[in-house]
Amino acid sequence: MFKVFLGAxxxxxxxxxxxxxxxxxNKTVDLINESEINLLKxxxxxxxxxxxxxxxxxxxxxxxxRSQKYFLDHLESLKVGKKPxxxxxxxxxxxxxxxxxxxxxxxxxxxxNNSRDLTISIxxxxxxxxxxxxxxxxxxxxxxVATPSAKREGTPNRGRxxxxxxxxxxxxxxxxxxxx
Numbered sequence: 001m002f003k004v005f006l007g008a009x010x011x012x013x014x015x016x017x018x019x020x021x022x023x024x025x026n027k028t029v030d031l032i033n034e035s036e037i038n039l040l041k042x043x044x045x046x047x048x049x050x051x052x053x054x055x056x057x058x059x060x061x062x063x064x065x066r067s068q069k070y071f072l073d074h075l076e077s078l079k080v081g082k083k084p085x086x087x088x089x090x091x092x093x094x095x096x097x098x099x100x101x102x103x104x105x106x107x108x109x110x111x112x113n114n115s116r117d118l119t120i121s122i123x124x125x126x127x128x129x130x131x132x133x134x135x136x137x138x139x140x141x142x143x144x145v146a147t148p149s150a151k152r153e154g155t156p157n158r159g160r161x162x163x164x165x166x167x168x169x170x171x172x173x174x175x176x177x178x179x180x
């Protein structure tokens with residue numbers, strides 16, 4: 001039997017089925033000569049959907065029995081926490097799943113014939129870290145450019161040089177020496 005985790009919390013027992021939609025973002029384009037091509041792009045975000053039971057009683061097949069409120073509080077904290085978490089499926093002797101995801105939505109279903117157990121439907125979407133990238137230039141990597149003569153616009157003066165400093169940009173250097 002495999003184990004399923006939402007963050008650090010193991011579900012009471014594994015869901016009967018898990019659907020993982022592994023999407024792509026390719027685009028089909030019609031060419032002038034009426035042929036069609038496929039533009040390959042970066043993969044899209046994987047979507048995960050499944051249902052699981054929250055038992056009211058401790059049945060013999062339950063691996064991690066806790067109160068229903070414990071699991072419902074955990075789901076609510078994942079929803080309002082605005083932070084990604086790990087979705088892990090540990091399969092003995094098989095492949096494992098370990099995705100950083102966000103909780104997109106969940107639904108709670110109660111049925112009169114289900115002995116006070118709850119059915120939870122979950123939709124997760126893969127999360128990818130993002131942000132600005134910064135580049136650090138070591139101080140020894142100094143680039144020198146020829147400094148143009150102020151008298152002869154557009155023609156650099158080969159005798160003078162300017163050392164590019166941190167914060168300089170080529171546009172301002174050119175404006176200072178060429179005037180435009």
